Amino acid sequence: MIFTDSIAVSGVRRTEDGYLVAEARVARTGIQDYLGTEIDPENEHGLRDKPIVRVYRPESAVFHADAMHSYAYRPMTNGHPGGDGVNSKNWKDVAIGSTGGEVVRDGQFVKVPLVLMDAKAIEDYESGKRELSMGYGAEVVFQDGVSPDGEAFDCFLGPMKMNHLSLEHRARGGEHLRIGDGKPNTPTGGHDMADALRKLLVDGISIDVTEQGAQAIEKLNTKLADATTATKTLTDAHATAIALKDGELAKKDAEIDALKAKQLSDADIDKRVTARADLLTKAKTIADADYTGKTDAEIRKAVVIAKLGDAAVAGKADAYIDARFEILVEDAAKNPANDPFRQHMIHQDGKPGENPADVARAKMLADLNSTQPAK
Structure with missing residues (x-):
């Protein structure tokens, strides 16, 4: 988790190259106020729905040797980049300067030199964007207690590890963590809330949230979008499967209808038997022979050949042969002796x-x- 904090700056000056250099207090001990969604987004410790979670940073967290080393040579950004902070993949896109290497303890604060190198960031600073917010990581120990100053807290931090330093309009650490002079307005409600508030559109409603609050909301929105996409994918797959199954059923129904159409009724069978018997009777009247296994067309052709010879059917179409057969039937009917x-x-x-x-x-x-x- 990347936390953010506010810082002040002193000794501001411009270099010949146009850079802005200064010294800044980048961290302090004491209690900081966070949103419950920032500290316990999954509500594993029952703090997610708590409006304000008081987080204590003891000296062992702020001035730990590893923490002190991590304050040096950190990239500066114009607003927190979100996500996991600054790394090699996004440094080129978000870095506007860096902290120096001379890290010192200043009472309950940590002071470091810094340089702003980006023209737009320097312009924002000169327009009044003076506070600094440190993005850092630390172990959160979910154990409440009371600080040496008598202030109650909900949890405390282990050694801090700085990730980046962000230029903000308003930061969490208060008036001491600023670049240059001038005292910022304290947010209403008695709390020094986090960094510059971001406007976020949630379900069509514009709200002001802290950077980490925005990250939590965006994370939930991403999960919701993923769930929606997964649901649509399953729904589409189900619809496709149903459509395929409907297609298979329709094909089966068509095959069944085709088979039914090919089936003969009793009346059709009677007609075909009668017609076959009539054909055989006519054929035997003309040429008495064994017509077993022959089709109707083959019987007619055999009769014509028997009476008129092969030449009568050579190269002739079935319609011609059928006509010659009917003529032979008519001739046979005129002479009963031929029966x-x-x-x-x-x-x-x-x-x-x-x-x-x-x-x-x-x-x-x-x-x-x-x-x-x-x-």
Whole structure:
């Protein structure tokens, strides 16, 4: 976590190059006021919803040897960069100067030299943007108590590690942590609240929040946006899956309808059987042959060939062959003698002694005679 704090500056002067150099108090001991969302954003210690969290910085945090080393050669920024502060990836974009290496203790403060090198930042300083806010990291010990000065606190810090120094309109540390002269206005409500307040649009409403408060809100907004995106992704995936399934079901329904259309009703079957029997009868009337396994078209062609020869169908279309077959059927109907069944019955009836009744009577008498004993 990157904390911020306010600082004052003295001994301001301009160099021949136009830079602004000064000395500044960059840190102090004592109690600082923070928002609950800054100190305990996940509410792991029950402080997130507390309006003001009092954080104590003992001398062991401010003047620790590692802390003192970290105040030197830190980048300066024109406003806190947010996130994890300044690093090698964003230094070129946000740095406007730096602190020097002569770090000293000044009573309850830490004083360092600094230089502003960016023209816009120097212009902002000359327009009244005089306070400094230190961005630093430190371990937060969530244990309340009372400082040596008798002030109650909610938690305290371990050794501090400075990350950057920001030029601000109003900072957390109070009037002592400033560049140059002039006393800032103390925020209303009795608290020296953090850094320059930022305007943030939350759900369509413009609010003023501290830098770290803004970071907490932006973090929550990012999580909300991510959740919204994830929900939309799942919803779209579900809709796509449903659409695919609907498509598969529609395809199956179409296949079922096609199969149903191919199925023959009892009436259709009767019609086809009758038509087949009629065709076979006509074919046998013209040319009595075995037509088993042949299609209707093959039967007609076979009949035409049987009556007229192969030349009659060579190179001819099915429609021509069908027409020739129908002509043969018509010719056969004009001459009943051409009916094979009729001729068969006439032939059978014409055989002497082969009347079925006579044959049966003769057989019966023969059987009776064979059973009589000889005289």
